[in-house]
Amino acid sequence: MKTIYKLVLKSYLGPMVLTFFIIMFVLMMNVLWRYIDELVGKGLDPGTIIELLCYATINMIPMALPLATLLAAIMTMGNLGENYELLAMKSAGMSLPKIMRPLLVVVSILAVGSFFIANNLVPYANKKFFRTIYDIRQMNQTRQMFQARALHSTASTA
Numbered sequence: 302m303k304t305i306y307k308l309v310l311k312s313y314l315g316p317m318v319l320t321f322f323i324i325m326f327v328l329m330m331n332v333l334w335r336y337i338d339e340l341v342g343k344g345l346d347p348g349t350i351i352e353l354l355c356y357a358t359i360n361m362i363p364m365a366l367p368l369a370t371l372l373a374a375i376m377t378m379g380n381l382g383e384n385y386e387l388l389a390m391k392s393a394g395m396s397l398p399k400i401m402r403p404l405l406v407v408v409s410i411l412a413v414g415s416f417f418i419a420n421n422l423v424p425y426a427n428k429k430f431f432r433t434i435y436d437i438r439q440m441n442q443t444r445q446m447f448q449a450r451a452l453h454s455t456a457s458t459a
Contacts, residue, residue: 302403305390305395305400306402306403308386309377309381309400309401309403309404310403310404310407312377312380312381313373313374313377313403313404313407314373314407316372316373316376316377317369317370317373317407319373320368320369320372320373320376321365321366321369324364324365324368324369324372325358325361325362325365328361328364328365329354329357329358329361332354332357332361333354336353336434339434339437339438340353340437343437343440345437349433349437352433353430353433353434355426356426356427356429356430356433357426357430359418359422359423359426360423360426360427360430362415362418362419362422362423363415363418363419363423366411366415367415370408370411374404374408377404387400
């Protein structure tokens with residue numbers, strides 16, 4: 302692998318990972334905000350909440366990956382252009398498609414991986430996520446029913 306390709310990949314992968322985790326955090330805060338009333342005050346163990354958040358995280362990967370890819374590519378090319386490295390590569394005779402070749406390879410691998418995640422893993426995680434939410438709702442209704450029976454039985458004995 303050429304040194305130029307290593308430079309481009311090194312300057313791309315750092316922002317890619319960073320922006321992916323930032324976008325995942327923002328999307329997870331959205332999910333947490335949406336379901337916070339069903340999670341808090343129900344007596345759930347932390348393992349159930351972590352399991353629910355893991356399923357939601359898997360559901361968010363197909364949304365976060367394209368955004369992270371786009372932002373990382375923009376930041377990489379902007380940074381290379383700002384430091385005149387892109388200009389140096391072009392003046393050395395490299396065309397822009399040749400400079401971006403390692404990015405295209407990485408993005409192609411990410412696209413194939415994202416397809417398999419969206420096709421195989423996301424439906425399973427989506428099913429488990431909504432099954433867990435349904436179980437939490439049913440547990441809450443059962444708890445309310447038992448509390449109402451206990452309140453009714455204590456009121457009738459008095």
